[in-house]
Structures are given as C-alpha cells and as structure tokens.
Amino acid sequence: MLRLGEESGREVLLAVQMISCPSCGERLPIDDDTPLGTVIRHDGAEFVLTREFGAFALEPA
Ligand SMILES: [Zn+2]
Numbered sequence: 183m184l185r186l187g188e189e190s191g192r193e194v195l196l197a198v199q200m201i202s203c204p205s206c207g208e209r210l211p212i213d214d215d216t217p218l219g220t221v222i223r224h225d226g227a228e229f230v231l232t233r234e235f236g237a238f239a240l241e242p243a
Contacts, residue, residue: 185211201238204229212238 187196197214203224210224212231220231221243228243 183211187213199238201240204240204242210240 183198183200184195185198187194198211199214200209201212202209205227206225208224210222212222216231216238218231218233222229222231222240229240230243232239232241
C-alpha cells in the first residue's frame with residue numbers, strides 16, 4: 183500500500199503497512215521504513231512496533 187508523503191519539501195509516494203491495533207482492531211498506517219521499537223501513540227495508549235513473521239506488529243508498551 184502507498185500513501186502520499188513529503189520528503190525534502192517534495193511530495194513522494196511512501197510504502198506503508200496497515201497494522202491492526204491489538205486493543206481495538208483499528209487499522210493503522212505505518213511507514214515501511216519505520217524503525218522497530220518506535221512507540222506509536224493511539225487511543226491514549228502507547229504501543230511498540232515489533233516485527234513478527236516478516237510483518238509489523240504492535241505490542242502494548
Ligand atoms: Zn486501538
């Protein structure tokens with residue numbers, strides 16, 4: 183999946199993965215190059231980005 187982003191002031195297409203929130207199931211777009219361990223804030227809670235079976239996953243922080 184791609185989304186429109188900005189890089190150095192220019193519009194670029196970025197690869198994103200849609201990840202299901204482990205608590206409410208909402209699908210969250212995560213940029214493909216987001217480093218593992220990044221804290222994602224959502225629903226007033228914090229989740230840590232991990233990788234499982236080759237795909238991103240979220241774990242409660
Ligand atoms: Zn949620």
